[in-house]
Amino acid sequence: MFGYLTHVCLCKRTFGVLFLLLFMPMLCAAELQRSVNEENGLEKWHFIDSDIEIELVQRLPDQTRALFMNHAFSREVIEQLALSCMFQTIIRNTGKSGAGQTVSIDLTQWRMQHAGKTSGILQKEPLLASWSDEDADAAARLVVRWGMFPTQQEYLPGDYNWGLTAYGIPPGSTFDLAVTWREGEVQRSGEIRDIVCAPDVDRLK
C-alpha cells in the first residue's frame, strides 16, 4: 500500500517538476539580457518574452553618418539622423509557444521615458514628410523608407525583421522603453530599462 502511494506521489511529483521545467519559461516574466560586443564596444539589449524577441544594438552616430553620407541628404539631415539615438533593431517571432501565433507590432504604441518625460519614439513617416527635395532626393528617401523599421508589421513564426529605430535624444542619453505587441488576439507589453544611446565619437575612449 505504502509502496503504491509512494509510487503515485513520485509520479505526481515527477510530473509536476517536469511540467514546471517545461512550462516555466512561458509562465515567467520577460527575460532581458544586456551585453557588450567586445570587438567594437557597442552594447546590446535583448528582450525575450513569450513568442517575441527584440534586440536593440547601439549604433554610433558615425555609423549613421557613414550610411547616409553615401546618399543625397543635406548635411543638416545627416546630422539630424546621426544625433537621433539610433539603434539597430531586430524583432523576431520565435514561435516558441508552438501555437503558431502571429506577432504584430505597432511602433506608434511604444513609449519611451527620458528625463522625466514620456513620449513616443521617432517614426519615419513624419521625418520623410518634414524634408524638402534639397534635404533628401528620391533615392535618399528610399534609404530611410527601407532602412528604418516598419511602423507596423506582422510576423509569423520564423519571421524576423531588421531596421533602424530612433529615439530623438542626444548621444549618451539613458532611457526606458515600454514595448507592446500582440500575439494572436492577446495584447502584451514589457519594459526595457536603462537603454543607453551610443556616445558620439568625441566621447569614445
Added chain:
Amino acid sequence: MKIFVNLMVLWFLATPALAGQTLTPIPGNVMAPDFTLQDTNGKTHRLSDYRGRPVIINFWTTWCPPCREELPSMNRAWHLIEEEGIAMLAINMGEDEDTIFIFSADYPTDFPVLMDQSGEVIEQWPVKGLPTTYVIAPDGTIAYRAIGSREWDAAALLDVIRQLKEQRQESD
C-alpha cells in the same frame, strides 16, 4: 509518462528549428504583381515570362545585414535548383550597377540580380522590410513569403518549393 516526456522533449527540440526555416503560405490565390526590370548584365526580365515555373523573388539591398547574411545560401540554393526549372531573381532596391558590382566581389551571386533603382516595383508588392522573399507558383500566384533571412539551401525549404513544381506537373 515516458511517452509524455519523449513527446515534450521532441516538441522542445523541434519548435525552434522549425520556426527558423519556414515559409509562410499565402492564402487566396493572390496574383504576383508583374514587373519588367533589367539585371546587372543588361538583360531584361519580365516576371510573367516565367509563368509555368516556380520563381523565388528576393528583395534586398547591399546595406541590409540580414540580406547579406542570406545571399551565400541563396547562391548555393541556386546551384541546386537551377537545373530543376525553378527560377530565382534577386531584386535590389534603390542602388545602381556600380554599387552592386563592388558588393558582388564579397558576395558573388550566379543568379540574376535585377535593379529597382526608383523603388517603383517594390512599392507594388506587400513588402514591409528587407529582406523579404516570395515564392511564386507556376500559375503566377504568390504561394509563400519569408520575412527576414533564411538558409535557402536547407532541404526543408527547397522541398516545399519543389512541390509547387510537382503540383504544376500534376495539373498538366
